[in-house]
Amino acid sequence: MTLDTEVMSLRQVPLFREVETSRLKLLAFTSERVHFEAGQAFFARGEAADAAYLILEGSAAVSIDGPFGPVRxxxxxxxxxxxxxxxLADQPRSxxxxxDMATTALRIDRDVFIELLAQFPQISIAVMRELALRLEQTNQRLAERVGNA
Known part of the structure; x- marks a missing residue:
C-alpha cells in the first residue's frame, strides 16, 4: 500500500480528519499496517503497553478473564x-x-502516539472523550449488575 493510500485511510478516521496531510504522512510512515486472523490476539492482559492500534477493517473483541472464563x-x-x-496510564494492558474476524489495523508505536497527542490537542480531546464514554458505559453496566443482584 502506498503512503498516499495510507493517508487516505487515516483521513477517513474521525480522530484524524483535522490533522494536516504532512502529519498524516509522517504517522503513516512511522506506523505499521498489521493483519490479524480471527482469534489472533492484538495483545494480552498484563503485557507491556508498547503500541496503540487503530482498527481499519474488521473487528476486535475486548475481554478479561472472569471466574468462569473470558468475559467480553x-x-x-x-x-x-x-x-x-x-x-496513557503507563501501565500494563488491562x-x-x-x-473477531480477519482484521487490519494500524499499529502506532507508544512514543509516536504520545507525540501525536502532544502535537494535536484535538486528538487528545477526542481520545479523552472516548475514554470518558467507555467509563460511563462501564459505570452503567456496573449499576445494572448491582441493581440485579
Missing part, C-alpha cells in the same frame, strides 16, 4: 482505537484484545 467487554469495529489506555 466490547466489540470494536473500524475507526476504533485500542491499546491507548495502557499507554484487557486482552482479539480479532
Amino acid at each position: 467487554l466490547a466489540l470494536l469495529g473500524p475507526n476504533a482505537l485500542v491499546g491507548e489506555m495502557g499507554i 484487557a486482552t484484545v482479539t480479532a
Whole structure:
C-alpha cells in the first residue's frame, strides 16, 4: 500500500480528519499496517503497553478473564482505537484484545502516539472523550449488575 493510500485511510478516521496531510504522512510512515486472523490476539492482559492500534477493517473483541472464563467487554469495529489506555496510564494492558474476524489495523508505536497527542490537542480531546464514554458505559453496566443482584 502506498503512503498516499495510507493517508487516505487515516483521513477517513474521525480522530484524524483535522490533522494536516504532512502529519498524516509522517504517522503513516512511522506506523505499521498489521493483519490479524480471527482469534489472533492484538495483545494480552498484563503485557507491556508498547503500541496503540487503530482498527481499519474488521473487528476486535475486548475481554478479561472472569471466574468462569473470558468475559467480553466490547466489540470494536473500524475507526476504533485500542491499546491507548495502557499507554496513557503507563501501565500494563488491562484487557486482552482479539480479532473477531480477519482484521487490519494500524499499529502506532507508544512514543509516536504520545507525540501525536502532544502535537494535536484535538486528538487528545477526542481520545479523552472516548475514554470518558467507555467509563460511563462501564459505570452503567456496573449499576445494572448491582441493581440485579
